[in-house]
Amino acid sequence: MKHDFDLIVVGTGSAATTAAMKCRDAGWEVAMIDSRPYGGTCPLRGCDPKKVLVGAAEMIDDAERMNGKGITSGTSINWSELMDFKRTFTEPVPEGTNKKLHEAGIHTFHGRASFVDEETIQVEDDQLTGKHILIATGAKPVELPIEGTEHLTYSDEFLELDELPSKLIFVGGGYISFEFAHIAARAGAEVHIIQRGERPLKNFEPELVDLLVKSSEENGIQVHLNTEVKSIRKSDASFTVEGEKNGEPFELEGDCVVHGAGRVPEIDDLDLEKGNVDSEKDGVSVNEYLQSVSNPRVYAAGDAAATKGLPLTPIASMESQVVAANLLDGNKQKPDYEVMPSNVFTLPKLSAVGLSEEAAREQGYTIRVNKIDTSEWYTYKRTNEKHAMVKIIIDEDTDQVLGAHLLSREADELINHFATAIHFKLKTADLKQVTYAYPTAASDIGSML
Structure with missing residues (x-):
């Protein structure tokens, strides 16, 4: 018709x-x-x-973090x-x-x-x-140049698994791999992430990504860097991933191989x-x-x-x-891409908005970079969070926030305050004048600037 x-x-x-x-x-x-x-x-x-x-x-x-500090584990x-x-x-x-x-x-x-x-x-x-x-x-999902792609499980299939496999292998070090890996690890699975290059999550600040990788490994997620997958083989109920790690042969067996190498x-x-x-x-x-x-x-x-x-x-x-x-x-409106807050829902969470340090320097800004390990701050010590960091990029000439990069359990909500600051071109002096409720994560913003 x-x-x-x-x-x-x-x-x-x-x-x-x-x-x-x-x-x-x-x-x-x-x-x-x-x-x-x-x-x-x-x-x-x-x-x-x-x-x-x-x-x-x-x-x-x-x-788990509060085990022995008032909470009895077992859930x-x-x-x-x-x-x-x-x-x-x-x-x-x-x-x-x-x-x-x-x-x-x-x-x-x-x-x-x-x-x-x-x-x-x-x-x-x-x-x-x-x-x-x-x-x-x-x-x-992007098509991968490896043998045995028919054995891959994709993200929408992972979200429909009635039973969680005992051992999961994630191919690629992007959002999907890290988020699903943290979920699976907390659910009791053995988890591996295979990353072809030196660093996963390339769109985020390297120092924070390195800290997230460290935290991931401390929580049982094995991250294999500089590892290229060449093939996936099925044998009985398991799968074998073969490739190279730092130029040497690499082989890993698991119950499920998940595509996390981009879309x-x-x-x-x-x-x-x-x-x-x-x-x-x-x-x-x-x-x-x-x-x-x-x-x-x-x-x-x-x-x-x-x-x-x-x-x-x-x-x-x-x-x-x-x-x-x-x-x-008629064509009058253009999309605005200046403020695009993004979150990786790992544990802890990784968040970013605005320019990276590298991008700010490339664009000619004179910047001040506030990189702070916040793990000893009250906000994170009270829940025994081991890893927390902020990296704020500030324009020295205008005193405006150009970019904010956060790693913590509160990062996903905190990043929205910085999105507001960038959108309305607020000065750090303006943000420091705001009276935030205390004790909250937002009440730390003045100390980050």
Whole structure:
């Protein structure tokens, strides 16, 4: 069947929904397409279910750190019960999303989308013609150049494991590997992370990453640096990872091998060339208004777009808002990537916003760097946290915070204060004048500056 729409949105996640809803509110005829359950990565197989598991791991970590200091250890994670609890958050999402879209008057289609020509999308037996098209298909795990990739377990599969394997091997040293590794370790599994280079989590400050690696190893996670995986072999119920470590043969056997080596835009099967939509390694090639550089009726947002934005849910949502504004009012809005707070939900957590020390120097700023081991501060001693550090980058000329980098159990919330400071270009003198509730983690901010 053939259908005509003002806007066709490919995807139903954070980068898709805002634009679809705003255009529908403006009276547009809108269609949304997804080959997977409606709702997108974050609520179904990403941030939200992961954070449920992290919450349980935090409770175990808290109890273990305070063992002998007023808390008696002995609590453990019941994995199957935890997964059942997690599903109370994820299972209602597809139906709830479908209902919300239908109530808004948005037409929904299920199946793989592909371009027929510059204005037409094929979905199963339906052909949709759109005055405008938004590509918001998200990301997928990058294909690894190793033998035996069919034996890999992927992040969405890990989040559906009914039983936790006894020994897990994570290939790659990114967000997914470290977050899942810390969850699995607190749940009692033996855990290994294999990192090809000298340092994992390359987008974060090296001193803090080194400290996180140290903390990870102290908590039973074995991190193998300078180790390249060449193949994965299956034998009976186990898997053997083979490769090289520092130029020497390396072999490791485990019950499950998890892909944690990064993600790429999920745009390969859209037949972009038929739609005259140019793309590159980082996604659909777009201009400063998130409009395709080759097909002006097409826009892209989130992980599917080649932008300066980090692959984070709030960035995808912001880009979707920008696309909506540009569709409805003409190209006037540009995405703002100055403030992109990000967290790695390990134990302790690693957080960052703004410029790194290296980037600030490269951009010509005269900077003051406050790097402080905060593990002896009351905030962390009271819960017996062994590793905590802050690194604040300050512009000497304007007294403004350029970047903040934190490692601690409180980092994920504290980083938002620094995001506010950078967004509103507050001076450190301004931040020091604020009266914070005490004793709280935020009350330490003045001492960090």
